[in-house]
Amino acid sequence: MKKNLLKYLEGNEYPGRGICLGLSPKGDKAMIAYWIMGRSTNSRNRIFDPIEGGIRTVAADPAKLEDPHLIIYNPVLTAGETTIVTNGDQTNTIYDFITGGQYPGFGFEAALNTRTFEDDGPNWTPRISGVVSHKTGSYKLSILKSSDGNPDSVLRQTFDVPQPVAGEGHFISTYKQNGNPIPSFAGEPIRVTIPTGDASEWAVLLWEALNNDNKVSLYTRSIDLATGDMEETIINKYDAVWEEEK
Secondary structure (H helix, E strand, O other): OOEOHHHHHHOOOOOOOEEEEEEOOOOOEEEEEEEEEOOOHHHHOEEEEEEOOEEEEEEOOHHHOOOOOOOOOOOEEEEOOEEEEEOOOHHHHHHHHHHHOOOOOOHHHHHHOOOOOOOOOOOOOOEEEEEEEOOOOOEEEEEEEEEOOEEEEEEEEEEEEOOOOOOEEEEEEOEOOOOOOOOEOOOOOEEEEOOOOOHHHHHHHHHHHOOOOOEEEEEEEEEEOOOOOEEEEEEEOOOOOOHHHO
16 A cells, blocks of 8 residues: 655654655656664764765764764665665765676676675664665665564565556665664555655655654755756755855
8 A cells, every 4th residue: 555655754753763765746757865863872863965866975063973983874875777765874885886887787786795784783773775766766675674673684575566556665774663772664565655756846745754853864866867867955054064165
């Protein structure tokens, strides 16, 4: 059953980091969204900063950065005609495998076979990842997670959508909901409605739906499947104290 992602997010205090991939209502654009949330001061001290082909996370206030481990990475990179989006430094692993050409057609899976969930017990936060074709809009989603909190057992699940449907997409997040420890996302990626083909409009809708206390940053990208033209939007909750120095 297809769900309304906005209502789902409004009713979920802490899904953690999330990825949504799909097609615009007209089926002419691939739609990508990624956001981060945080409960600790260190996790909240972040913004999305644009780089060539994507974005990186950086500390909003470097003086307050306690531990860059697991929170500073490139969430989005572009590898030729493929967009890569993840919740950690596995973005670069996937990029290297895809551009290296050693596993034609299977670089995504091969890259993630070298990785596991995050080493932040007792949560053992899953690594979630996605890739999108700029030509067809087809996409894959992956989650690497512990088996019921067992740090010695990893589950690797890949969800392949070779023929996406106009106005629909799939959503996956690191967590099912808030908790202590936080329960990992379970089951298949959730089938959702993609309400617009405008990256900026979609960003605003998603941002307003996320929990106000825990949301940190959000990014959206639309890709015109006919021309390859891209539009991107970044929303950051916190201001960068170093921005004037850039």
